[in-house]
Amino acid sequence: MKKERNISMTKPLVSTKNSPGLIPYHFFYWGPLLFRIKLSKEDLKKCTKLCSKESSVVNDTLAGVIKHQHYISPLDLYKIIEPYLKSFRQAHQQWYGKPLLKTIITETAWVNFMKAGEFNPPHIHDNCDFSSVLFVKVPEKLKEENKKFSGTGKGPGSIAFTYGEAQPYSICSKNFFPVVGDLFIFPATLTHFVSPFMCKEERVSISANFRLD
Numbered sequence: 001m002k003k004e005r006n007i008s009m010t011k012p013l014v015s016t017k018n019s020p021g022l023i024p025y026h027f028f029y030w031g032p033l034l035f036r037i038k039l040s041k042e043d044l045k046k047c048t049k050l051c052s053k054e055s056s057v058v059n060d061t062l063a064g065v066i067k068h069q070h071y072i073s074p075l076d077l078y079k080i081i082e083p084y085l086k087s088f089r090q091a092h093q094q095w096y097g098k099p100l101l102k103t104i105i106t107e108t109a110w111v112n113f114m115k116a117g118e119f120n121p122p123h124i125h126d127n128c129d130f131s132s133v134l135f136v137k138v139p140e141k142l143k144e145e146n147k148k149f150s151g152t153g154k155g156p157g158s159i160a161f162t163y164g165e166a167q168p169y170s171i172c173s174k175n176f177f178p179v180v181g182d183l184f185i186f187p188a189t190l191t192h193f194v195s196p197f198m199c200k201e202e203r204v205s206i207s208a209n210f211r212l213d
């Protein structure tokens, strides 16, 4: 019989020494690794400079109903985010219980200039291992619009990651209103989508696809 891989068993026993009478226990993480890290202001500035509507459009391979999606240099992006990938490797080790020994290659990168009425439907990314999104610009008007939202989820301009089926006592989605400088990295086949908004300013993000080699 195949030995079960040691996923999630690396989490230490939860200590209950400050809770007399409570017996120590384990609980187990599973599912996709959703990693978030904050870029420094300097690095964010460098990333912002990569964003241009002058470069070629990438729309034909993307799911987004977004007019301005333009390629940026994967190498230029990689040079900026490389230090953050060290933390990603550590997170990978903790989440999956095994080191990420392969090289992380940035295959493609592009910028999304998203405006009122545009959206990204639920989708995954093909032909790569991990993907990322970095929030470059979140206009004040969008923040105001989002604050007025009173429904479920995170509302206009938010990003959602979904996994598995919705059922009681399970967490099957994580939703975030974008914060400038936040970089998310996630398995490329993790379904995600971005809700539309109505304000007349642009929400800007950089996406990238990574291959492990």
Ligand SMILES: [Fe+2]
Binding pocket: 123, 124, 125, 192, 207
């Ligand atoms: Fe995407």
